[in-house]
Amino acid sequence: MKLTLSYAGFLAVAGALLLAVVWWYLLRYVPDNPQGLLGVSPNRYLLVRIFFPAAGTAMAFLLVFGLVGGWVLAGRMLAPLSRIGDAARRAGDGSLSHRIRMTDRGDEFRELADAFDAMLQRLESHVAEQRRFAANASHELRTPLAVSAALLDVAAKDPRADRGELVARLRAVNTRAVALTEALLLLSRGDTGAFAREDVDLSLLAEEAAETLLPLAERRGVALDVTGGAAATGGSAELLLHLVTNLVQNAVVHNLPSGGTATVRTATEGGTAVLTVENTGPRLPADLVPTLTEPFRRGAERVRTDEHAGVGLGLAIVQSVVRAHDGSLDVAPRPAGGLLVTVRLPGTAPGRPR
Secondary structure (H helix, E strand, O other): OHHHHHHHHHHHHHHHHHHHHHHHHOHHHOOOOOOOEOOEOOOHHHHHHHHHHHHHHHHHHHHHHHHHHHHHHHHHHHHHHHHHHHHHHHHHOOOOOOOOOOOOOOOHHHHHHHHHHHHHHHHHHHHHHHHHHHHHHHHHHHHHHHHHHHHHHHHHHOOOOOHHHHHHHHHHHHHHHHHHHHHHHHHHHHHHOOOOOEEEEHHHHHHHHHHHHHHHHHHHOEEEEEEEOOOEEEEOHHHHHHHHHHHHHHHHHOOOOOOEEEEEEEEEEOOEEEEEEEEOOOOOOOOOHHHOOOOOOOOHHHOOOOOOOOOOOHHHHHHHHHHHOOOEEEEEEOOOOOEEEEEEEEEOOOOOOO
């Protein structure tokens, strides 16, 4: 209605200005005497008597034409907004699968509809990921509890059972449950981004993680090497240490049975702090690699049954921490087997106050 009234008002003002121009530049020069212009009738009085009724009719026509035409034009212009509004209402009701798909236009409304469809796509993917995460977390948390209950039931039915073995198995189950809970808490901290930022050198974190995991690498026969220079960035030293430790541990655990290598490199490239972790190992299918960063996703080739089996959150935590630090994570399979993981974080000048 506002557009319609504005169109009609514009036409009425334009018509009034046109009539004013006719009057100012033509009629006011016609003599107002019986002889009229050049001694020939009609004079100004007669012309005004003839002109103004016709002008009034033209103004009325312009007003009606402006209202009708403005209503039609406004309806055609605003029709895409109705589709976008309908999609927004459906999304508000919980239906995220609906898309506008405005292919019959090439203007700003098309750009708005495409942006809205992309937003719905990301939102639907995020909601689905959260639902999978909640379901998988519930399953993972229930498993150690169910195992503990089963062990206690067996011990209650068999008083002669070895209590030392029972305590050891319960301790192992409890340790896994605690590790899972701590991983979930760490993942939550990374997702919220609620942490204090400070200057951090990734090369120092890489050396600390390698020193911690060196005994594990030696037991597995994996040669662990840390190279490169300083890579200064800003963020949480604790979260970034977890990031580096998870990557190095994955590189050691998911390696060849013997004679494997794991290489950690740090560098600064164009103002970006870069951490690269490369390891040998079995070849991974191309469709498996993109799922490794999803929570509780374990490819069949990467499932382990020993004490370093993990809880399926290692690379998910890495991605969460990288995202919280405004960085990027790239996971690529090596042609000869194993993985090449590259983390890029915004760099900072060493010692610069934040």
